Amino acid sequence: MASDWDPLLRTEAGKPYWNTLQTFVAHERETHVVYPAPADVLAALQLTPRAVVRVMILGQDPYHGAGQAHGLSFSVRHGMPIPPSLANIFKELVADLGVDTPSHGNLERWAAQGVLLVNSTLTVQAAEPASHQGNGWETFTDEIIRTVNNKREHVVFVLWGNAARKKRAFIDTSRHTIIESAHPSPLSAHRGFFGSKPFSRTNAALSKAGQPTIDWELTEP
Numbered sequence: 001m002a003s004d005w006d007p008l009l010r011t012e013a014g015k016p017y018w019n020t021l022q023t024f025v026a027h028e029r030e031t032h033v034v035y036p037a038p039a040d041v042l043a044a045l046q047l048t049p050r051a052v053v054r055v056m057i058l059g060q061d062p063y064h065g066a067g068q069a070h071g072l073s074f075s076v077r078h079g080m081p082i083p084p085s086l087a088n089i090f091k092e093l094v095a096d097l098g099v100d101t102p103s104h105g106n107l108e109r110w111a112a113q114g115v116l117l118v119n120s121t122l123t124v125q126a127a128e129p130a131s132h133q134g135n136g137w138e139t140f141t142d143e144i145i146r147t148v149n150n151k152r153e154h155v156v157f158v159l160w161g162n163a164a165r166k167k168r169a170f171i172d173t174s175r176h177t178i179i180e181s182a183h184p185s186p187l188s189a190h191r192g193f194f195g196s197k198p199f200s201r202t203n204a205a206l207s208k209a210g211q212p213t214i215d216w217e218l219t220e221p
Helices: 006-013 016-031 043-047 084-097 108-112 137-149 162-170 198-208
Strands: 055-059 115-119 156-160 177-181
Touching (some): 006 137, 016 137, 043 108
């Protein structure tokens, strides 16, 4: 793809792990159903160029149900039921900002405003959560985090859950802001995600840095 992520992609494609990773994913696609579709694996980078990244929300795994994953962390396509973690994100969005409950789960509108929505692992076997973890995607997505951290402009990193919070080691907090809490999953949302006000806090950090805020509303189809 032609974008300002190309230098990163070229560098990573030249490393030994990349060929091993791509061979693994290709074999998985030959022998199992894998999500998302090949064209959507790098959708987050396609929709949000590095130059415009102002916020990064790090997820863990793509959704593993049919028709759900489309390359953006926590997002599902229009017409898909809203998964439990995303439903909790929307509950907090409504409580935090007083906006209407989103009518759909497609987060491309956030991506278009500079919110980079990346999972640590970019593919998954159908009905097998975490099935592609530990095969190389994390090496690649850690480099995405480092590349965003290297931006001169201020970025807000939103880290939900223990897996995401471990990535704070890559982030220079003298230049960037970290907003972290428990994961929005129903298993953990009541342990600190609800009430954490990540959306208003993100906008406050952007305003303090002299940057435009994010319009988080998703009421339009």
